[in-house]
Amino acid sequence: MTLIVQKYGGSSLGTLARIQHVAQRIARTREAGHDVVVVVSAMQGETDRLIRLAQELAPEPNPREYDVLVSTGEQVSMSLLAMALCAINQPARSYTSQQLRILTDDTHTKARILDINTAPILEDLANSNVVIIAGFQGVNRRGDITTLGRGGSDTTAVAIAAILKAAECQIYTDVEGVYTTDPYVLPEASLLNEICFEEMLEMASLGAKVLQMRSVELASKHSMPIRVLSTFSQGKGTLVTDEEKIMQKRPVSGVAFSREEAIISLTGVPSRVGVEGHILTRVSEARIEIDMIAQNASNGETTDFTFTLQRHDHIRALAIIEALAKELGAISVRSRADVAKLSLIGLGMRSQAGIASTMFNALGSAGIPIQMITTSEIKISVVIDEHRLDQGISAVHNAFELDRLSTEKQPTYIEL
Amino acid sequence: MTLIVQKYGGSSLGTLARIQHVAQRIARTREAGHDVVVVVSAMQGETDRLIRLAQELAPEPNPREYDVLVSTGEQVSMSLLAMALCAINQPARSYTSQQLRILTDDTHTKARILDINTAPILEDLANSNVVIIAGFQGVNRRGDITTLGRGGSDTTAVAIAAILKAAECQIYTDVEGVYTTDPYVLPEASLLNEICFEEMLEMASLGAKVLQMRSVELASKHSMPIRVLSTFSQGKGTLVTDEEKIMQKRPVSGVAFSREEAIISLTGVPSRVGVEGHILTRVSEARIEIDMIAQNASNGETTDFTFTLQRHDHIRALAIIEALAKELGAISVRSRADVAKLSLIGLGMRSQAGIASTMFNALGSAGIPIQMITTSEIKISVVIDEHRLDQGISAVHNAFELDRLSTEKQPTYIEL
Numbered sequence: 001m002t003l004i005v006q007k008y009g010g011s012s013l014g015t016l017a018r019i020q021h022v023a024q025r026i027a028r029t030r031e032a033g034h035d036v037v038v039v040v041s042a043m044q045g046e047t048d049r050l051i052r053l054a055q056e057l058a059p060e061p062n063p064r065e066y067d068v069l070v071s072t073g074e075q076v077s078m079s080l081l082a083m084a085l086c087a088i089n090q091p092a093r094s095y096t097s098q099q100l101r102i103l104t105d106d107t108h109t110k111a112r113i114l115d116i117n118t119a120p121i122l123e124d125l126a127n128s129n130v131v132i133i134a135g136f137q138g139v140n141r142r143g144d145i146t147t148l149g150r151g152g153s154d155t156t157a158v159a160i161a162a163i164l165k166a167a168e169c170q171i172y173t174d175v176e177g178v179y180t181t182d183p184y185v186l187p188e189a190s191l192l193n194e195i196c197f198e199e200m201l202e203m204a205s206l207g208a209k210v211l212q213m214r215s216v217e218l219a220s221k222h223s224m225p226i227r228v229l230s231t232f233s234q235g236k237g238t239l240v241t242d243e244e245k246i247m248q249k250r251p252v253s254g255v256a257f258s259r260e261e262a263i264i265s266l267t268g269v270p271s272r273v274g275v276e277g278h279i280l281t282r283v284s285e286a287r288i289e290i291d292m293i294a295q296n297a298s299n300g301e302t303t304d305f306t307f308t309l310q311r312h313d314h315i316r317a318l319a320i321i322e323a324l325a326k327e328l329g330a331i332s333v334r335s336r337a338d339v340a341k342l343s344l345i346g347l348g349m350r351s352q353a354g355i356a357s358t359m360f361n362a363l364g365s366a367g368i369p370i371q372m373i374t375t376s377e378i379k380i381s382v383v384i385d386e387h388r389l390d391q392g393i394s395a396v397h398n399a400f401e402l403d404r405l406s407t408e409k410q411p412t413y414i415e416l
Numbered sequence: 417m418t419l420i421v422q423k424y425g426g427s428s429l430g431t432l433a434r435i436q437h438v439a440q441r442i443a444r445t446r447e448a449g450h451d452v453v454v455v456v457s458a459m460q461g462e463t464d465r466l467i468r469l470a471q472e473l474a475p476e477p478n479p480r481e482y483d484v485l486v487s488t489g490e491q492v493s494m495s496l497l498a499m500a501l502c503a504i505n506q507p508a509r510s511y512t513s514q515q516l517r518i519l520t521d522d523t524h525t526k527a528r529i530l531d532i533n534t535a536p537i538l539e540d541l542a543n544s545n546v547v548i549i550a551g552f553q554g555v556n557r558r559g560d561i562t563t564l565g566r567g568g569s570d571t572t573a574v575a576i577a578a579i580l581k582a583a584e585c586q587i588y589t590d591v592e593g594v595y596t597t598d599p600y601v602l603p604e605a606s607l608l609n610e611i612c613f614e615e616m617l618e619m620a621s622l623g624a625k626v627l628q629m630r631s632v633e634l635a636s637k638h639s640m641p642i643r644v645l646s647t648f649s650q651g652k653g654t655l656v657t658d659e660e661k662i663m664q665k666r667p668v669s670g671v672a673f674s675r676e677e678a679i680i681s682l683t684g685v686p687s688r689v690g691v692e693g694h695i696l697t698r699v700s701e702a703r704i705e706i707d708m709i710a711q712n713a714s715n716g717e718t719t720d721f722t723f724t725l726q727r728h729d730h731i732r733a734l735a736i737i738e739a740l741a742k743e744l745g746a747i748s749v750r751s752r753a754d755v756a757k758l759s760l761i762g763l764g765m766r767s768q769a770g771i772a773s774t775m776f777n778a779l780g781s782a783g784i785p786i787q788m789i790t791t792s793e794i795k796i797s798v799v800i801d802e803h804r805l806d807q808g809i810s811a812v813h814n815a816f817e818l819d820r821l822s823t824e825k826q827p828t829y830i831e832l
Contacts, residue, residue: 016472050492056432057496065502068495068510072488076466079484079672080473087474094484098514099559143515408423 002167003125004029006158007039007135011174012231014044016084021174023084024233026130030090035125037164039157040081042073044280047136065106067137067147071097074134074153082132092130095120097137097145102156104138105148111138111146113159120415121164129171133160133324151212156213162222169224172231173210178203180402181255181393189397190311193236193389196243199253200347202379243347251348251355252400255393258341261291262314263383264321265306270332270394271297275328279305282320288313290375292341292381302331306372308383311337339371340386344396345379356380362399368392418583419541423455423551423573427590428647430460432500437812438588438647439500442546446506453571453580455551456497458489463552479524483553483563487513490550490569498548500783508546511536513553513561518572520554520562527554527562529575538581541583549576567628578638586641588647589626593654594619596818597671602809606821608669612659613738615669618795632656648818659763667764667771668816671809675756677707678730679788679799680737681722682745687713691744695721698736701825704729708757708790708797718747720790724799727753755787756802760812763796773795778815784808 006029008022026324029036041047050070054061061069078094085092100120104111104152124131135153137145148155154171161169178200183189195203197220201213210228219226219240229237269275276295283290292308309317314337325333349355363370368391372383384392397403422445424438428804445452455462462503466486470477477485494510501508516536520527551569554562564571570587577585592607594616599605611619613636617629635642635656637692645653685691692711699706708724709713725733731751741749765771779786784807788799813819 016469019473053432053492053496057435057499061499062502062508065495065498065508065510068512069492069499072491073490075483075491076469076485079481080469082481083477083485084477092478094481096484096514096561098512099561100591145515146511197684244629 001033001035003035003164003295004168004170005037005039005157005161005164005166006170006172007153008081008231009153009174010041010044010046011214012172013040013042013081016080018231019077019080023081023088023090024229025172026085027088027090030130036130036134037125037160037166038079038081038130039153039160040132040134041073041153043077046073046076052223059370064144065110065143071134071137071145071147074136076133078132085130085132090130091128092132093124094132094134098135098139098143100133101136101284102133106140106146106147106332108144108146108147111140113138113155114147116160116163118163118216121160134159149212149214150295151215154212154215155218158219158222158224158226162218162224166224168227169219170227170229172229174230174232175210175228176230176233176235177228178240179243179256180253180405181257181397184392185209185257185390186397187273188403190402191235192238192405194241194246194248195253196347197240198243198244199347200240200377202343202376203254203256204258204343211240212239216259236396249348250346250405251352252344252346252402254345255397255402256343256345257389257393259386260311261308261337261341261383261386262311262317262337263306263308263339264317264333264335265304265312266321266325266328266333267304268302269305269328270330271303275303276305278328278343279321279324282324283317286316286320286321287318292372292383294372294374306389308341308372309341336371338384338386340404341381342385342389342392342396343379343381344400347378349380358399359396362395366391366395368395417436417449417451419451419453419580420584420586421453421455421573421577421580421582422495422588424457424588424647424787425569425590426457426460426462428588428824429458429497429688430537431458432496434647434653435493435496435500437502439506440496441449441647443504446546448790452546453541453576454546454548455569455576456490456493456642457551457569458550459474462492464487470809480560483524483561485691486552487550487561487563490511490552494548501546501548506546507544508548509540510548510550512550514555514559516549518549518554518558520564522556522560522562524560524562526565529554529564529571532576532579534579537576565628565630567631570628570631571634574634574638574640574642578634578640578773583754585635586653586699587627588645590646591596591626591644592647592649592651592809593644594626594656594670596669596821597673597809597813598625600674602813604819605813606818607651607753608653608654608821609660610657610664611669613656613661614659615761615763616656616792618759618792619670619672620674620759626668627656651769656748665764666762666821667768668760668762668818670761671818672759672761673757673805673809675802675805676727677724677752677755677802678727678733678748678751679722679724679755680730680751681720682737682741682744682746683716683720685721685742685744686746687717687719689814691719692721694744695737695740698740699733702732702736703734704736708788708799709792710788724755724757724788737761752787754802755799757796757797757799758805758808758812759797760816763794765794765796775812778811779808782807782811783810
């Protein structure tokens with residue numbers, strides 16, 4: 001018997017009818033001869049409802065009690081799913097993080113899993129039970145309830161799969177899998193059959209819609225294959241796995257993007273060792289998070305320093321940088337708050353030349369000016385005008401023929 | 417420092433504003449120099465909502481999973497109350513039954529408390545924390561979650577108070593305390609300052625509106641005084657305590673009643689040893705619960721057997737009794753489904769003669785026929801026509817001048 005870990009997200013468990021549908025899927029996996037361990041999120045909307053209650057009581061709720069509160073959502077969905085399985089004669093037993101001792105560190109609201117007591121799971125599986133585990137929650141050494149942060153149920157599922165050496169960790173959600181770009185923006189986006197962990201991590205915002213990034217890191221560390229698939233169709237989804245296990249090598253895998261960005265440039269800063277650290281320290285002290293950073297040593301005497309950040313921090317950051325410019329004797333500060341980031345991701349960049357030039361030519365042919373460029377080993381990111389973003393995505397996507405990757409394009413959806 | 421255990425029911429915690437109000441009350445008890453341990457119910461309506469979810473999934477939900485589900489309600493309210501206390505700078509820590517190891521037997525949905533680990537409570541109190549404990553729930557030896565049945569939070573509170581040897585167990589609710597009869601039926605009902613455990617137990621349905629009966633038994637066993645009082649006023653409520661601690665002795669304490677009753681009589685049953693047990697066995701095999709029983713050995717040869725039951729079981733019970741009447745060769749079966757029970761409760765009945773006659777005379781003067789009588793040491797119950805019930809309550813209540821007991825009659829309510 002192979003062991004499959006399945007994780008069902010909030011939308012998959014959003015109504016009692018959906019919970020019954022999920023119970024049927026689990027029962028079919030059992031009938032196919034697999035042992036099944038299930039990790040559940042809270043029913044759709046429930047965690048948000050609980051967070052609202054906490055915030056109405058206190059702007060900064062006590063973190064220990066906050067975790068006690070929000071962890072109830074998974075306890076509700078796990079028991080309902082277990083009841084639904086028992087009702088169709090598939091024995092099932094549910095466990096909270098306390099009952100299973102999913103041991104974490106002490107960081108309330110963003111804890112990390114340290115250990116899991118697998119004895120009750122193995123005993124239940126041996127007795128033909130489906131084991132259902134509350135995602136998102138843990139317990140620290142003192143017995144206090146902790147939570148793993150938004151999307152934490154994915155991490156619970158991967159951790160359970162890794163420790164039990166499951167054949168596969170299946171993440172059921174309301175999309176078909178991972179696409180070459182957002183199909184809402186570009187309808188010809190292709191569903192990827194496979195993608196490697198590194199590419200998935202670089203997908204960032206695009207990937208984060210389907211998987212918590214920390215779960216991908218954990219899966220990568222343990223070489224645990226993740227399959228992202230839809231609860232509401234019969235598609236095979238996308239397998240996220242090690243690079244060497246990818247069957248069809250492709251130079252590029254996707255076009256990711258993020259809106260609501262801003263860019264700030266400080267030009268003609270007199271060169272001095274440590275000046276970049278000095279600038280960033282001042283910004284981070286104001287709790288402003290920075291995304292891309294580029295620096296050009298234009299000549300020996302001065303340097304140009306550019307970075308991007310989330311738009312809502314733009315005005316605060318600009319005030320800090322303008323003050324800094326005076327202090328440092330910089331020539332000018334330029335900034336724009338109407339930009340977006342567009343990124344091309346692909347393992348093939350390592351070996352194949354010309355990928356960057358194809359990307360820049362595609363943007364150039366579309367008449368889209370590039371305002372900033374940064375690169376990593378498997379990712380090239382550019383900053384462009386936000387109102388040209390959709391056009392840019394289309395141009396780059398077409399240039400690499402990403403619309404031709406799909407093998408299954410119109411999955412059959414089940415209405416629930 | 418004296419230790420006070422306070423229990424807040426669902427209506428006391430029904431909204432965030434009410435939770436904040438309760439936090440203020442707790443903080444004031446702390447300021448008055450007491451250690452405080454709080455037991456909470458689920459927010460009003462929450463347990464019913466969870467039960468509906470379970471029943472929509474399965475007519476007979478798996479009992480282990482049912483308890484996992486319904487125990488989440490208390491976890492929500494306890495964490496919200498702890499947050500509200502922290503927000504007004506009163507440190508508070510909440511505990512589930514698992515965290516505190518409130519050990520129970522294995523009877524899911526109706527478990528009994530066996531032991532409580534008090535070490536974390538004592539440590540927190542020593543550090544000036546308010547300790548908040550989820551009522552209604554426990555955990556069995558295997559670590560499965562159990563629940564104590566409807567109103568079980570009262571029992572949790574009394575059990576905690578007893579094991580910690582608290583000075584008093586205060587049960588906060590939405591009524592002022594225990595009345596001589598239901599003030600909705602008889603507006604001149606008096607609020608009792610005190611009542612002893614035995615009287616409270618005999619109050620049954622009347623008392624059950626304010627306290628779970630099992631909690632009264634437990635308090636009686638441990639001589640733990642319970643004070644029933646309103647969350648929304650400043651009244652002193654009703655103290656439920658040992659008979660010898662009652663300051664003002666009264667012959668009678670209250671008039672209890674229950675509607676929706678039915679009565680069945682089997683007359684002229686040929687006398688035979690064990691015939692009564694035979695009749696009741698047949699009824700209880702059909703899972704019909706019986707309330708009052710009276711038997712008259714009218715002569716040496718036959719006996720009359722009468723009992724009452726809940727009206728919704730009347731038709732089923734009547735069919736069983738009619739079959740039995742043939743088997744046993746009884747003369748006749750009579751039954752009515754439009755009756756109610758009226759009970760007079762008072763410790764004074766033990767010593768004072770004439771209480772029964774005063775009661776029957778009061779009913780007689782009002783022209784109300786009595787259809788059945790049973791008595792216990794401190795209670796006399798009669799069955800009368802349901803449409804004469806309110807009139808009967810008034811007649812008996814007046815005959816014993818119960819309207820003159822009140823010391824505080826119009827408490828000031830707080831609107832929340």
